């Protein structure tokens with residue numbers, strides 16, 4: 011990355027840019043790349059985890075657009091990459107509205123450039139740890155109609171909330187704001203715990219590196235992840251390793267320990 015956008019500090023590592031490097035993007039600095047390289051030594055298939063996450067996101071958004079959803083609320087959207095939510099959704103339904111939310115100024119700087127010509131898509135800078143502010147932000151409230159079904163997308167965000175940042179309360183608040191027939195789709199870092207001690211040890215080391223370098227990475231248990239869905243109805247095949255969610259033959263399935271390190275699922279708010 012050559013020019014430093016306003017509000018961006020290239021000497022402090024940052025989650026959006028670390029993830030960008032895992033996806034072979036160009037919007038990252040040496041401090042970000044150093045974390046990726048340290049993490050890849052512990053978990054060599056970490057780049058495949060990131061790739062599998064983007065593929066999962068694409069399959070989920072395509073499925074939701076095909077199911078009639080026309081409003082997408084993408085929290086922790088990250089830097090633009092291939093197959094962004096608005097591109098996938100609007101390829102199926104050009105009128106689909108998409109709001110991207112991220113708290114990182116680098117995301118806003120790059121997102122604006124990508125979205126300049128698209129009246130159906132907005133990008134908002136806000137902190138999801140304060141979900142009321144996100145939902146009531148004028149660029150959200152005036153654009154998404156929460157009385158109609160919405161796809162609430164939280165891919166790879168809640169594992170950046172520490173426990174004292176109350177990720178389950180944030181998810182619960184957001185669920186109550188959605189109309190019946192809405193969907194909650196998410197992916198989150200996962201640990202199988204003592205059932206798989208060697209994998210658990212590697213994921214714990216990844217967590218330690220993340221906590222030390224960016225201040226927030228948590229690998230949670232299946233029960234903790236299931237609780238994010240509350241009383242929503244989980245669609246088949248449930249909360250699963252990402253390549254197992256409705257595969258279409260294009261997904262990255264060649265993974266080792268990282269296969270168990272991230273799970274995803276989609277659930278619907280009952281009518």
Ligand code: SAM
Pocket residue numbers: 025026029063064067085086087088089111112113114117136137138139164165166167170
């Ligand atoms: N959702 C994209 C995906 O799955 O491909 C990007 C995931 S990236 C790993 C996580 C993103 O969440 C980063 O861009 C980061 O800035 C954002 N994020 C983390 N905590 C956040 C918060 N409290 N509020 C808003 N965005 C947050």
